[in-house]
Amino acid sequence: MTEKELRVSKIRSGTVIDHVRAGQALNVLSMLGIDGSSGEEISVGMNVPSEALARKDVVKVEGRELSQDELDVLSVIAPDATVNIVRDYDVVEKNRVERPDRVTGVLACPNRNCITTADEPVESAFAVLRDGVRCEYCDTIVREDIAALIDG
Amino acid sequence: MRHDHLLTARQLSREDIEEVLDRAAELDADPSAARERNAGTLLGLCFFEPSTRTKMSFEAAIKRLGGDVVDMGSVDSSSVKKGESLADTVRVIEGYADALVLRHPLEGSAKMASEYVDVPLLNAGDGAGHHPTQTLLDLYTIRETAGLDDLTIGIMGDLKYGRTVHSLATALTNFDAHQHFVSPESLKLPRSVRYDLHEAGANVREHTDLEEVLPSLDVLYVTRIQRERFPDENEYHKVAGQYQIDAETLEAASDDLTVMHPLPRVDEIAPEIDDTAYANYFEQAHNGVPVRMALLDLLMEDDQ
Numbered sequence: 001m002t003e004k005e006l007r008v009s010k011i012r013s014g015t016v017i018d019h020v021r022a023g024q025a026l027n028v029l030s031m032l033g034i035d036g037s038s039g040e041e042i043s044v045g046m047n048v049p050s051e052a053l054a055r056k057d058v059v060k061v062e063g064r065e066l067s068q069d070e071l072d073v074l075s076v077i078a079p080d081a082t083v084n085i086v087r088d089y090d091v092v093e094k095n096r097v098e099r100p101d102r103v104t105g106v107l108a109c110p111n112r113n114c115i116t117t118a119d120e121p122v123e124s125a126f127a128v129l130r131d132g133v134r135c136e137y138c139d140t141i142v143r144e145d146i147a148a149l150i151d152g
Numbered sequence: 153m154r155h156d157h158l159l160t161a162r163q164l165s166r167e168d169i170e171e172v173l174d175r176a177a178e179l180d181a182d183p184s185a186a187r188e189r190n191a192g193t194l195l196g197l198c199f200f201e202p203s204t205r206t207k208m209s210f211e212a213a214i215k216r217l218g219g220d221v222v223d224m225g226s227v228d229s230s231s232v233k234k235g236e237s238l239a240d241t242v243r244v245i246e247g248y249a250d251a252l253v254l255r256h257p258l259e260g261s262a263k264m265a266s267e268y269v270d271v272p273l274l275n276a277g278d279g280a281g282h283h284p285t286q287t288l289l290d291l292y293t294i295r296e297t298a299g300l301d302d303l304t305i306g307i308m309g310d311l312k313y314g315r316t317v318h319s320l321a322t323a324l325t326n327f328d329a330h331q332h333f334v335s336p337e338s339l340k341l342p343r344s345v346r347y348d349l350h351e352a353g354a355n356v357r358e359h360t361d362l363e364e365v366l367p368s369l370d371v372l373y374v375t376r377i378q379r380e381r382f383p384d385e386n387e388y389h390k391v392a393g394q395y396q397i398d399a400e401t402l403e404a405a406s407d408d409l410t411v412m413h414p415l416p417r418v419d420e421i422a423p424e425i426d427d428t429a430y431a432n433y434f435e436q437a438h439n440g441v442p443v444r445m446a447l448l449d450l451l452m453e454d455d456q
Contacts, residue, residue, distance in 0.1 A: 116260065
């Protein structure tokens with residue numbers, strides 16, 4: 001970890017999500033369903049200088065190791081994100097987010113005529129395309145501003 | 153057919169389509185051929201939107217197969233009026249029937265409903281989404297007239313909201329078809345259909361003017377500009393009437409052109425064309441019965 005990243009305090013144990021595209025940190029938390037209500041200590045760095053991205057966001061969640069499946073959904077808004085699992089201040093695992101085939105229950109379909117927006121017992125489901133997401137129910141394809149679909 | 157349900161044309165392979173069309177041809181020639189194995193079969197009709205052709209041809213199909221229907225009736229006289237969810241409605245009706253036919257105003261409704269039932273469910277139109285059983289009868293009609301390979305087809309009208317168009321365009325990617333889409337800018341194909349056509353490597357072109365392609369067409373598939381699909385009445389009036397054909401229009405067409413329409417038409421095809429050799433839309437509507445007989449016969453066969 002570089003000195004620059006220390007602008008956001010180190011965590012003892014938990015998950016560091018790094019190289020998030022600038023401006024997406026709060027969307028990352030929203031997508032993960034983390035709002036601090038269950039007591040996790042969360043640090044957010046926004047517009048942190050980065051060699052790879054010029055500016056990036058960083059999210060650190062103390063006391064919780066997020067699974068790869070939980071983190072992969074982030075790839076649709078933060079495809080360059082890297083994930084460090086930290087235990088006793090040591091990085092014990094370093095991974096990239098990988099594009100999943102589909103994401104469920106996280107994004108809301110923007111088509112008001114889609115069955116997933118009606119009062120029915122159905123969870124949203126999107127296939128992840130090379131350059132966007134596609135509602136598995138009404139086929140609507142979204143390529144721009146996918147973060148705006150986060151159901152939160 | 154190796155499917156539990158028929159929800160979109162994307163499910164259909166060339167083999168699936170040919171199996172249905174071949175069976176339809178058999179049943180067209182001898183409607184009683186499948187009566188014995190389908191006698192007593194009950195088809196549940198769940199129509200949440202008005203329908204004449206689709207509903208009546210499903211009813212005729214199952215009755216000609218020796219079965220019968222149980223009909224939910226209109227939404228106004230059903231439990232839907234009391235606020236029952238679609239998921240609950242289909243779960244109840246599957247207990248009364250061997251297969252379900254669903255038409256619903258919301259896109260994706262058939263897929264969701266299929267997740268709640270074990271009997272085969274057929275999508276008879278979900279909003280501006282899909283209408284795969286119409287596509288099968290369209291393909292049957294095309295095969296009987298122009299043939300499905302080395303086909304040049306023009307699909308004209310409401311390509312954005314027209315569910316019959318979405319399903320037909322997708323299914324035609326299984327064949328050697330050149331597809332020309334003719335519509336106003338505001339009613340061009342939706343992004344999802346373009347994506348599927350592109351992924352399938354389909355041979356497609358888009359036009360705003362029928363004249364550009366009419367002489368080269370084997371089939372012209374005309375669709376209604378649907379008033380109810382427009383959120384804005386002004387937009388409807390702006391484009392309505394721009395894509396109508398009459399005898400004068402067809403002077404530029406090949407003598408072998410087949411004109412099709414999923415019906416109902418309003419004024420897209422002038423009545424003077426009805427008695428010409430071009431007109432095929434009433435035969436097309438009639439083909440709904442043998443094709444739906446074949447589909448039901450195959451689905452019930454696989455469901456045994």
